[in-house]
Amino acid sequence: MRAPGSRMPRAGARLLLEIGCEELPPASVAPALAQLARDAAAALRAARLEGGEPQTTGTVRRLVLMVNGLPLRQADRVSVVRGPAARVAFDPSGAPSAAALGFARAQGVAVDALQVREIDGGRYVVAEVRERGRPASQVLAEVLPRVVAGLAFPKTMRWQADGFRFGRPIRWVVAMLDRRVLPLAIAGVRAGRATRGHRFLRPAAVTLSDASGYAAAVRRGHVVLDPEARRARIATAATALARRLRGVPVIDADLLEELVWSTEHPTPLLGAFDRALAEALPREVVLVTLQHHQKSFGITDASGRVLPGFIAVRDGGTAHLDTVRTGHEWVVRARLEDARFFLDDDRRRGFEARAGELARLAHAAGLGSMADHVRRLEALCAWLAETAGLGTDERGVLARAAALCKVDLVTALVRELPELQGTVGRIYALEAGEPVEVASAIEQHYWPRAAGAALPERRPAGMLGVADRALLLVGALLAGLEPSGSQDPYGLRRAASGIAAILQVHGGRVGLRDLFAAAAARYDAAPDARARAVGAAVEVTLQRLRAALLEQGVGYDTADAVFAAGGDVVADLVARARALQAVRGDAAMPRLVTAFARASRILGQGQPAGGVDPALFDADAERALHDAREAAEAEVARAARAGRYDEALAALVRLADPIDRFFDEVLVMGPEPRVRANRLALLEAVTRTFLHVADLGKLAG
Amino acid sequence: MTFQEMILALHRYWSARGCVLEEPFDVEVGAGTLHPATFLRALGPEPWRVAYVQPSRRPADGRYGENPSRFFKHYQYQVILKPAPDDVQDLYLHSLERLGLVLRHHDIRFLEDDWEAPTLGAWGVGWQVFLDGTEITQFTYFQQMGGLDLDLISVELTYGLERLAMFLQRKARAFDIAWTHGVTYGELRRDDERQQSAYGFEHGDPDRLRLLFDTYEAEARRLLEIPLVLPAYEAVLKCSHLFNLLDARGAVGVTQRVELMGRTRALARACAAEYLRGRREADARAGVAHA
Numbered sequence: 001m002r003a004p005g006s007r008m009p010r011a012g013a014r015l016l017l018e019i020g021c022e023e024l025p026p027a028s029v030a031p032a033l034a035q036l037a038r039d040a041a042a043a044l045r046a047a048r049l050e051g052g053e054p055q056t057t058g059t060v061r062r063l064v065l066m067v068n069g070l071p072l073r074q075a076d077r078v079s080v081v082r083g084p085a086a087r088v089a090f091d092p093s094g095a096p097s098a099a100a101l102g103f104a105r106a107q108g109v110a111v112d113a114l115q116v117r118e119i120d121g122g123r124y125v126v127a128e129v130r131e132r133g134r135p136a137s138q139v140l141a142e143v144l145p146r147v148v149a150g151l152a153f154p155k156t157m158r159w160q161a162d163g164f165r166f167g168r169p170i171r172w173v174v175a176m177l178d179r180r181v182l183p184l185a186i187a188g189v190r191a192g193r194a195t196r197g198h199r200f201l202r203p204a205a206v207t208l209s210d211a212s213g214y215a216a217a218v219r220r221g222h223v224v225l226d227p228e229a230r231r232a233r234i235a236t237a238a239t240a241l242a243r244r245l246r247g248v249p250v251i252d253a254d255l256l257e258e259l260v261w262s263t264e265h266p267t268p269l270l271g272a273f274d275r276a277l278a279e280a281l282p283r284e285v286v287l288v289t290l291q292h293h294q295k296s297f298g299i300t301d302a303s304g305r306v307l308p309g310f311i312a313v314r315d316g317g318t319a320h321l322d323t324v325r326t327g328h329e330w331v332v333r334a335r336l337e338d339a340r341f342f343l344d345d346d347r348r349r350g351f352e353a354r355a356g357e358l359a360r361l362a363h364a365a366g367l368g369s370m371a372d373h374v375r376r377l378e379a380l381c382a383w384l385a386e387t388a389g390l391g392t393d394e395r396g397v398l399a400r401a402a403a404l405c406k407v408d409l410v411t412a413l414v415r416e417l418p419e420l421q422g423t424v425g426r427i428y429a430l431e432a433g434e435p436v437e438v439a440s441a442i443e444q445h446y447w448p449r450a451a452g453a454a455l456p457e458r459r460p461a462g463m464l465g466v467a468d469r470a471l472l473l474v475g476a477l478l479a480g481l482e483p484s485g486s487q488d489p490y491g492l493r494r495a496a497s498g499i500a501a502i503l504q505v506h507g508g509r510v511g512l513r514d515l516f517a518a519a520a521a522r523y524d525a526a527p528d529a530r531a532r533a534v535g536a537a538v539e540v541t542l543q544r545l546r547a548a549l550l551e552q553g554v555g556y557d558t559a560d561a562v563f564a565a566g567g568d569v570v571a572d573l574v575a576r577a578r579a580l581q582a583v584r585g586d587a588a589m590p591r592l593v594t595a596f597a598r599a600s601r602i603l604g605q606g607q608p609a610g611g612v613d614p615a616l617f618d619a620d621a622e623r624a625l626h627d628a629r630e631a632a633e634a635e636v637a638r639a640a641r642a643g644r645y646d647e648a649l650a651a652l653v654r655l656a657d658p659i660d661r662f663f664d665e666v667l668v669m670g671p672e673p674r675v676r677a678n679r680l681a682l683l684e685a686v687t688r689t690f691l692h693v694a695d696l697g698k699l700a701g
Numbered sequence: 702m703t704f705q706e707m708i709l710a711l712h713r714y715w716s717a718r719g720c721v722l723e724e725p726f727d728v729e730v731g732a733g734t735l736h737p738a739t740f741l742r743a744l745g746p747e748p749w750r751v752a753y754v755q756p757s758r759r760p761a762d763g764r765y766g767e768n769p770s771r772f773f774k775h776y777q778y779q780v781i782l783k784p785a786p787d788d789v790q791d792l793y794l795h796s797l798e799r800l801g802l803v804l805r806h807h808d809i810r811f812l813e814d815d816w817e818a819p820t821l822g823a824w825g826v827g828w829q830v831f832l833d834g835t836e837i838t839q840f841t842y843f844q845q846m847g848g849l850d851l852d853l854i855s856v857e858l859t860y861g862l863e864r865l866a867m868f869l870q871r872k873a874r875a876f877d878i879a880w881t882h883g884v885t886y887g888e889l890r891r892d893d894e895r896q897q898s899a900y901g902f903e904h905g906d907p908d909r910l911r912l913l914f915d916t917y918e919a920e921a922r923r924l925l926e927i928p929l930v931l932p933a934y935e936a937v938l939k940c941s942h943l944f945n946l947l948d949a950r951g952a953v954g955v956t957q958r959v960e961l962m963g964r965t966r967a968l969a970r971a972c973a974a975e976y977l978r979g980r981r982e983a984d985a986r987a988g989v990a991h992a
């Protein structure tokens with residue numbers, strides 16, 4: 001494949017494909033464009049139409065594919081077709097037989113052009129058939145609709161009787177090769193040369209005479225085609241507008257992304273609301289109301305205090321911007337007034353007093369009410385406090401936070417702004433006079449809110465978060481609700497990831513099996529159903545932990561080696577994986593891996609003795625390995641207890657020499673049965689020492 | 702433009718585009734989608750265009766007439782276009798022009814929002830339409846109704862009349878909207894809001910409501926046996942509203958909630974299936990082909 005631009009501009013034709021849609025789901029556009037580029041490249045290659053690298057770009061209303069330097073015809077294809085055996089094709093005088101004549105005719109070649117070749121040990125007549133490449137426009141008209149139909153969306157829809165599925169309805173298609181329109185249709189829409197400008201700024205169609213005029217045409221149509229240009233327009237203007245209030249915009253990355261992919265001509269504007277509202281409402285309430293409900297950025301001063309302004313993004317130009325501003329200000333004020341109404345209402349009703357209302361709130365997946373959940377949570381937290389060895393103060397915080405952590409779910413503010421669950425709990429708990437530690441644990445038990453986001457800062461919040469998720473996971477599994485494929489409606493995988501992430505930092509020696517068994521004990525279920533659910537919960541959590549380790553750069557085989565050696569204490573598994581990954585480049589590693597494999601193989605060939613008897617040694621190498629093993633075992637066990645797996649691995653690496661020497665000098669499977677069983681016992685002890693850390697047999701060479 | 706002038710303008714506009722102007726359904730519903738002109742007519746292969754105002758009751762949203770934009774009952778303007786025409790977005794935008802909006806002067810956005818009504822076994826995809834930051838319309842391409850894949854895809858436009866009127870008249874409180882010259886929305890609606898909220902939150906009798914639920918459920922089943930699908934469907938709507946009343950009263954426990962919703966859903970699905978079966982039989986007699 002050539003790099004773009006390596007051809008002279010006139011050396012090939014330019015392809016333009018624009019799929020015009022009703023507003024696509026913003027999060028689906030960038031992935032669709034990436035797939036379009038990938039699939040178009042593969043399809044063009046398969047169709048023998050190779051030019052420049054396909055480029056894609058687009059907006060919420062259009063997916064655009066451009067390819068430069070395409071040939072006007074497919075490359076010719078030469079294929080060799082095997083005919084009859086040579087002895088049948090020609091008579092002794094060398095004249096072609098009826099069989100040869102028939103074959104040549106069937107392949108469309110002259111009989112003189114037939115050749116004889118050795119194939120699979122026989123001599124056969126072959127014809128070289130040259131298939132002339134077809135015009136690119138014909139081939140593209142067949143290939144491109146298939147590429148578009150294959151684009152994946154998280155959710156597809158039908159909009160007409162033919163049953164075609166896409167992210168949103170397709171309303172126009174431009175498909176041109178230089179000046180020619182390609183004869184194709186997608187979802188029943190015939191391709192033409194008419195594109196469209198911005199929905200409101202340039203509603204009339206814009207006709208293209210040449211594919212190369214596309215970018216200029218949509219620019220005249222007030223469409224900012226390049227997502228990076230849209231992002232820059234939004235971010236730059238937002239910063240400049242916020243400066244007018246001597247503040248900075250609070251740019252939420254997800255919202256910025258959504259705005260980039262939900263506009264064609266973004267124009268930020270500055271709106272204002274009453275200072276009294278900014279002062280009366282908690283910062284998070286203002287910011288979330290603006291972000292999630294008005295798709296606007298809040299503004300704060302240097303100290304993080306909310307300023308009475310916001311930045312909304314209009315999809316359109318600057319004309320009549322004041323009208324738009326008035327509308328946004330009006331609805332922002334109404335929204336914030338609403339929030340103040342709910343805040344006052346909640347304050348009047350008190351906080352702890354509302355815990356009783358949890359009985360009316362359903363927990364997920366048929367696990368009873370939130371009140372039931374809180375009762376289970378309190379019991380499991382007590383178990384965790386004991387098992388994780390929390391101090392007296394921490395236990396007090398944990399118990400209190402467990403009792404209060406779900407109360408905010410019944411408040412008007414959380415019903416209005418569900419994104420603020422936990423945060424509202426923290427605010428109300430503080431107002432009710434709860435200690436700061438309890439309030440933070442209420443908020444942070446939902447952390448991490450996303451993969452890689454901040455973890456609970458202290459152990460009580462961490463344990464509360466683990467207990468909350470463990471009960472959900474085990475409860476859902478008991479109810480038979482395993483996540484399958486991409487379906488995980490109850491967020492069980494997310495819960496398992498959260499457990500793994502928190503235990504890594506705050507979990508101490510708590511084992512997953514014990515944790516889930518303690519969680520399962522809170523549910524009414526038959527013992528075998530409980531055991532199955534516990535097993536499944538451990539498995540899904542280990543899978544999530546493994547995935548997290550791979551993302552952190554741990555090799556898949558390193559993870560396999562560590563997990564195969566067993567253990568269910570998360571911090572321990574992580575320390576082992578990191579330590580093993582760190583020594584993967586060590587010069588002794590290949591020798592250790594080979595030695596481990598050799599020992600395992602031999603162990604499969606006989607029955608080791610119950611223990612190692614030094615009296616039965618007759619070679620120095622045996623004794624040396626035995627002594628080295630005992631020293632290493634003590635060292636590894638000590639290091640493992642301390643979680644110092646780098647030291648454990650260093651001790652194992654020191655076994656490489658004695659093991660190699662043992663295999664060089666000692667015949668394990670000797671004639672004398674007792675000596676043989678004793679040597680096998682020694683090897684078994686050596687592998688056991690390794691298994692404190694990892695099963696090296698899982699490591700790829 | 703007053704509230705009733707808005708309704709008239711929309712009526713004239715959609716009437717000119719081939720819509721039957723239906724009247725509100727005379728059984729309590731939580732949304733215009735429950736009107737049989739939508740729920741049942743969206744099924745089957747027959748083209749259909751309809752527009753109507755539907756007063757929609759949501760007992761849990763009642764605020765005694767004290768909240769500026771929350772109501773026990775609000776008014777939806779509902780349009781069904783079946784099959785969805787290719788220029789449906791433009792048709793919708795033109796209807797806004799009939800309400801006096803100059804589109805270029807505003808910020809009109811189609812923001813992704815998929816719709817689902819589990820008790821109807823119904824879902825669709827589409828957008829919330831925002832006008833300068835105010836949500837004014839739910840725009841949905843139905844995909845399933847009553848658990849059944851649809852033969853023809855309908856588009857449903859649900860205009861929130863209070864929101865639109867507040868925007869057009871620049872009123873911060875819905876009760877200040879001019880219904881017609883000299884008469885406000887509040888004058889017509891506030892007493893009802895106050896009394897219905899008091900009923901929903903304080904004076905509903907849960908035992909009696911449950912008894913009524915059971916009674917209408919049994920009636921729906923009996924009517925489906927005959928089968929008389931349209932009266933059966935009305936009984937299902939009664940169940941749905943009674944459930945909402947019980948819920949607002951705080952009288953539905955967690956497990957019971959799932960159970961009552963499940964019972965309503967089963968009946969709604971049965972009505973959809975029975976309606977479709979009846980239509981197919983009728984069409985078979987008349988020689989109309991189904992997809």
